[in-house]
Amino acid sequence: MSTQDTEQYKITKEPFYEAQSNEVALYSAAYGERLPMMVKGPTGCGKSRFIEYMAWKLGRPLITVACNEDMTASDLVGRYLLDADGTRWLDGPLTTAARIGAICYLDEIVEARQDTTVVIHPLTDHRRTLPLDKKGELVEAHPDFQLVISYNPGYQSLMKDLKQSTKQRFVALDFDYASAELEADILVKETGIDKTTAEKLVQVGVTARNLKGHGLDEGISTRLLVYAASLIKGGIAARDACRMALVRPITDDSDIRSTLDHAIDAVFES
Ligand SMILES: Nc1ncnc2c1ncn2[C@@H]1O[C@H](COP(=O)(O)OP(=O)(O)OP(=O)(O)O)[C@@H](O)[C@H]1O
Ligand SMILES: [Mg+2]
Numbered sequence: 001m002s003t004q005d006t007e008q009y010k011i012t013k014e015p016f017y018e019a020q021s022n023e024v025a026l027y028s029a030a031y032g033e034r035l036p037m038m039v040k041g042p043t044g045c046g047k048s049r050f051i052e053y054m055a056w057k058l059g060r061p062l063i064t065v066a067c068n069e070d071m072t073a074s075d076l077v078g079r080y081l082l083d084a085d086g087t088r089w090l091d092g093p094l095t096t097a098a099r100i101g102a103i104c105y106l107d108e109i110v111e112a113r114q115d116t117t118v119v120i121h122p123l124t125d126h127r128r129t130l131p132l133d134k135k136g137e138l139v140e141a142h143p144d145f146q147l148v149i150s151y152n153p154g155y156q157s158l159m160k161d162l163k164q165s166t167k168q169r170f171v172a173l174d175f176d177y178a179s180a181e182l183e184a185d186i187l188v189k190e191t192g193i194d195k196t197t198a199e200k201l202v203q204v205g206v207t208a209r210n211l212k213g214h215g216l217d218e219g220i221s222t223r224l225l226v227y228a229a230s231l232i233k234g235g236i237a238a239r240d241a242c243r244m245a246l247v248r249p250i251t252d253d254s255d256i257r258s259t260l261d262h263a264i265d266a267v268f269e270s
Contacts, residue, residue: 006100009061017053018186027054030171036124036147041175044221047150051105061102065093067112073119098130101142109149110160124169191229200267201225207263215256220246238268
């Protein structure tokens with residue numbers, strides 16, 4: 001692997017990340033032991049941003065793979081390609097990460113089929129190896145390599161959950177939406193919006209999160225609050241921005257929509 005490969009995946013600028021608790025210290029300790037890490041939490045609460053921040057802080061390249069149910073083990077590990085000169089092996093993202101000592105972030109790992117998931121097993125125990133069966137090569141992971149997976153608890157069906165033999169190869173950190181004060185601060189720093197408007201947006205978020213399980217599958221994420229904040233910052237009226245960014249995407253139920261629309265009107269009345 002050339003240094004160019006490593007440089008390509010390096011995060012050069014510090015990502016903005018506001019810590020919720022002691023997750024930075026805990027992650028650093030886990031990385032120190034090169035323990036595989038699982039980050040759990042609802043959509044849009046800051047998991048991916050946290051991993052980007054940690055990769056930057058630890059000075060490691062980051063390779064992210066969005067997993068899906070059509071993904072095969074070859075998509076992760078690599079395959080032979082046919083070209084004009086014959087066949088040529090191309091490393092997949094997992095193999096590249098293991099070779100260059102990157103942090104490999106498998107986003108939404110449960111979406112992948114179980115036969116795909118098991119390829120990470122030898123990499124995530126004492127062996128720290130990755131067999132490339134088709135190529136007849138055993139890759140020894142670089143000492144700095146670490147595997148990270150994300151997991152949205154609650155979305156899993158029985159068919160789609162991870163096997164215990166996979167789960168029990170990881171340490172895990174729970175994530176949730178930031179506290180109201182912290183979340184408003186995130187909106188201010190991320191979008192440049194004023195504090196009062198940020199606090200109002202968070203209030204709408206909190207209202208919606210209370211409807212989870214009462215007509216809403218999932219509350220409004222920090223990501224959507226950031227969308228609304230940036231629309232308002234760009235000059236869109238708060239009520240319109242909130243309807244478009246916070247309500248229309250998450251539900252088609254007319255009762256819930258009108259409950260949320262009323263909440264928005266009440267919050268942005270003054
Ligand atoms: N602690 C935080 N510090 C800074 N920004 C944050 C934080 N939490 C959330 N955000 C903001 O929320 C957005 C969504 O976060 P992120 O993409 O990390 O969510 P996620 O948990 O990975 O969601 P998903 O499960 O859908 O992938 C970020 O782009 C960022 O703007
Ligand atoms: Mg993510």
